[in-house]
Structure formats: structure tokens, C-alpha cells
Amino acid sequence: MKIGIIGCGTIGREIATAIDKGTIEMELIGLCDIVPSQAESLKKDLKNFSPAVLEKEKLVEICDLVAESASKDVVPELLGLCIEKGCDILIMSMGGLLGQGDLIKQAQKKIAIYRPSGALAGLDAIKAANIANIKSVRLTTTKPPKGLEGAPYIKEHGVTLKDIKEKKTIFEGSASGAIKGFPKNVNVAALLSLAALGPEKTQVTIVVDPDATRNCHEVEIEGDFGRITTRTENFPSPNNPKTSYLASLSAIATLKTITSSLKIGT
Ligand SMILES: NC(=O)c1ccc[n+]([C@@H]2O[C@H](COP(=O)([O-])OP(=O)(O)OC[C@H]3O[C@@H](n4cnc5c(N)ncnc54)[C@H](O)[C@@H]3O)[C@@H](O)[C@H]2O)c1
Incomplete structure (x- = not known):
């Protein structure tokens, strides 16, 4: 090939x-x-x-x-x-x-x-679960400040990442809002949307943690099958801290x- x-x-x-x-x-x-x-x-x-x-x-x-x-x-x-x-x-x-x-x-x-x-775990199960009914999908992404640098949302909302001294939620909303505000940082939000409920019904929370050394994604899904919770702790790539290895x-x-x-x- x-x-x-x-x-x-x-x-x-x-x-x-x-x-x-x-x-x-x-x-x-x-x-x-x-x-x-x-x-x-x-x-x-x-x-x-x-x-x-x-x-x-x-x-x-x-x-x-x-x-x-x-x-x-x-x-x-x-x-x-x-x-x-x-x-x-x-x-x-x-x-x-x-x-x-x-x-x-x-x-x-x-x-x-x-x-x-x-950078996400559990997509195999989400695809299977989506054959029946999925009621809710929630993603919580926690990143060190470097992993969110340059995002349009940060600029538009006057967030100064270096001034954040403890864990702080900086975004809560739909996946479509998250993708617009953080296009290079939350590909997982787009992927989850495409795999299940779509960008409006997928809920996203983005947290900045100055002590974090990993990009962490937690996913909670409920549906006819039961409930799935996954947590992925990714090392950022040495060449691009926005991208997980x-x-x-x-x-x-x-x-x-x-x-x-x-x-x-x-
Ligand atoms: N699906 C996921 O889980 C996931 C995870 C991380 C990154 N990503 C996405 O994958 C992509 C690549 O990530 P990366 O870490 O390798 O980025 P990177 O910045 O290290 O590399 C991107 C490369 O693409 C080139 N490029 C940019 N626009 C281009 C265009 N229009 N035509 C041709 N080349 C172009 C750049 O010059 C650069 O060399 C990004 O869009 C990123 O958001 C997806």
C-alpha cells in the first residue's frame, strides 16, 4: 500500500x-x-x-x-x-x-x-454502546498551562495562564464550543462527538492545573448498556506539549x- x-x-x-x-x-x-x-x-x-x-x-x-x-x-x-x-x-x-x-x-x-x-481510551466500548441508546457523554480534560497556550478562547477571555497558581476550570460547555475555543487542544472532544451524541450534546469541561505533568482525559458515559468511566493520563509529546504521545x-x-x-x- x-x-x-x-x-x-x-x-x-x-x-x-x-x-x-x-x-x-x-x-x-x-x-x-x-x-x-x-x-x-x-x-x-x-x-x-x-x-x-x-x-x-x-x-x-x-x-x-x-x-x-x-x-x-x-x-x-x-x-x-x-x-x-x-x-x-x-x-x-x-x-x-x-x-x-x-x-x-x-x-x-x-x-x-x-x-x-x-489520546482517548474507551472508544471501542463507546462505539458498541452507541448501537443502542446513549443518554449522556461528559469529557473532563485537565492540562498543564503549556498544553493550552495559544488557544483562541484564552485570548478572547483574557485568561493569563501563567497567573493560574492552582487547579482551575476555565471552560464548561458543549464540545462544539470547546472545539471552537481550543481547536488544537481538544481533538478528543471532536472525536467523542463524532463517536456518539454529536458536538452539541457532548459536555466538555477544561481544567488548567499548574502542577500537572500529564494531559488527562476523563470520560463518563451513560446509556442502555450501563455506565463507562475512563481516565487517560498522557505524557505530552516532547516536541509539542499540546499533543499527547x-x-x-x-x-x-x-x-x-x-x-x-x-x-x-x-
Ligand atoms: N486526534 C487526536 O487525538 C489528536 C491529538 C493530538 C493532535 N491532533 C491534531 O493532529 C494535528 C497534528 O498535530 P501535531 O502535534 O503533529 O502538530 P505539529 O504542529 O507538531 O505539526 C503540524 C505540521 O503540519 C503542518 N501544517 C499545518 N497546516 C498545514 C496545511 N494546511 N497543509 C500542510 N501542512 C500543514 C505544519 O507546518 C507542521 O509541520 C493537529 O491538527 C492536532 O490538533 C490530534
Whole structure:
């Protein structure tokens, strides 16, 4: 299977390295980044592949599958290109899929859209639970101040992260509000929404903890099946404190599953 990567930062680099090491049995034929030097520098670090550095239009044309690890803003256009060219897509910037119901319908029977579990645990059970009735979904995300830096909500509400000296809730509302206010920080909120009740009915609380060293996600779900509570304590990636290491690993695990005959989990 020929794969290309769009977005050669923290997650894109981890995916490329896993392909280079043979953890994922795919052929890495192309890289794309809005900052071409990012793609060139990643290419230089690979030992077993020499992917071409291309624009996304060309990449989608020559690949069987593209892995998006760039930005939610690129997702709608990229998904449209993939549908047109018959190229499967793995999407990490989950917020980019919200409100794209028409494109997702168009993709049906044409291409596969893979949405890894990212930094979240329990999505297998949530998918199963959603076959029956789910009554409520609540996500509480706790991050160190660095994990929320630069979020539009922080700027708009005049929150000074460095002045927060003890654990403090800074946002409570719907997943759609959380994604708007923290587009690079709460991909898990978008993913949970897409997996169950949608962005308006999924409740999100965001907490800043100056003593935290991990990005923590707690999920509570109630429905016909009973109740699920999960808690994931993620180490932030050393290269990008907004991104949990588990998110990269989940993309790699999804790509491994695509090429494997043994598929575990719902
Ligand atoms: N699903 C999850 O659980 C989860 C977890 C963490 C991060 N993410 C998301 O995955 C994406 C990548 O995260 P990261 O930590 O690797 O980010 P990063 O900032 O380390 O890397 C992103 C790379 O994409 C490039 N880029 C940005 N916009 C682009 C565009 N329009 N076209 C091509 N390249 C572009 C940047 O130049 C950069 O090299 C982000 O959108 C992030 O919010 C998802």
C-alpha cells in the first residue's frame, strides 16, 4: 500500500519513522507540509524510504492512502480531493470533520475514512454502546498551562495562564464550543462527538492545573448498556506539549491494523 503524509510535525514524523522502521508495512512515497522545509527535513532523517515532497493535490493522486496530521483547516479540502481521486484517508485533526456530514456521505462506498482513537481510551466500548441508546457523554480534560497556550478562547477571555497558581476550570460547555475555543487542544472532544451524541450534546469541561505533568482525559458515559468511566493520563509529546504521545501511537496502531488480517476491538 502506497502512503503519503500531510503535515510533517510531531505526529507526521512519528508515523513516518514507524513506516521507516517497518512497524507499519506500507511504502512511504510522499510528504507534504505547508512549510516545505519540514517535509525536507523529515525526508533527510529517513533511512529506508526517499519520499517525494509534493503538493497535496499530487500526493492524493499517487497514493492509496494519505495520513493527515496537519491542521483541522486542511481537512475539508483534503477529504474532497481524496473522494475525487479515490484515495483513502486517515484523519488526526478531528475538529476538521465536524460539520462535514455531506462530504462524509459522499465518501460512502468510495473511500475509507480512518479516525484513530487519538489520546482517548474507551472508544471501542463507546462505539458498541452507541448501537443502542446513549443518554449522556461528559469529557473532563485537565492540562498543564503549556498544553493550552495559544488557544483562541484564552485570548478572547483574557485568561493569563501563567497567573493560574492552582487547579482551575476555565471552560464548561458543549464540545462544539470547546472545539471552537481550543481547536488544537481538544481533538478528543471532536472525536467523542463524532463517536456518539454529536458536538452539541457532548459536555466538555477544561481544567488548567499548574502542577500537572500529564494531559488527562476523563470520560463518563451513560446509556442502555450501563455506565463507562475512563481516565487517560498522557505524557505530552516532547516536541509539542499540546499533543499527547498516545495520539501518535494510535495513528500508528490504526495504520498497522489496516495492513493486518487480525483486527482487534470493535
Ligand atoms: N486526534 C487526536 O487525538 C489528536 C491529538 C493530538 C493532535 N491532533 C491534531 O493532529 C494535528 C497534528 O498535530 P501535531 O502535534 O503533529 O502538530 P505539529 O504542529 O507538531 O505539526 C503540524 C505540521 O503540519 C503542518 N501544517 C499545518 N497546516 C498545514 C496545511 N494546511 N497543509 C500542510 N501542512 C500543514 C505544519 O507546518 C507542521 O509541520 C493537529 O491538527 C492536532 O490538533 C490530534
